[in-house]
Amino acid sequence: MFHNENRAHIAGVRGMSGAALFFVGLLIEYRYGLFPPGSGTLYVINQIMFLVAMVCICGMLWQMRGMNVGATAVSPASPSPFSPSAGRC
Numbered sequence: 001m002f003h004n005e006n007r008a009h010i011a012g013v014r015g016m017s018g019a020a021l022f023f024v025g026l027l028i029e030y031r032y033g034l035f036p037p038g039s040g041t042l043y044v045i046n047q048i049m050f051l052v053a054m055v056c057i058c059g060m061l062w063q064m065r066g067m068n069v070g071a072t073a074v075s076p077a078s079p080s081p082f083s084p085s086a087g088r089c
Contacts, residue, residue: 011063017086025049 025046028034034043 007063008067011060014056014063015060018053018060021049021056022053025053 021074028042028046028049032042034046
């Protein structure tokens with residue numbers, strides 16, 4: 001249980017860091033007009049920021065796969081509240 005929560009915490013920090021880095025990269029891109037195709041050192045740094053942000057977000061998704069963090073245990077026999085027959089008698 002603790003191991004799963006620790007993994008979820010690390011994945012969450014990784015995802016939030018990636019999102020923050022992506023947002024900062026977006027602000028820099030629009031502030032300095034670094035739209036593709038571009039050149040220069042700032043353009044390359046900006047593209048590396050986007051790459052690192054996407055790696056962080058994909059790493060978070062990869063680490064969270066199949067963890068069922070925050071999910072309640074539901075037996076497979078009980079119907080889903082979203083199934084078509086949920087409101088019928």
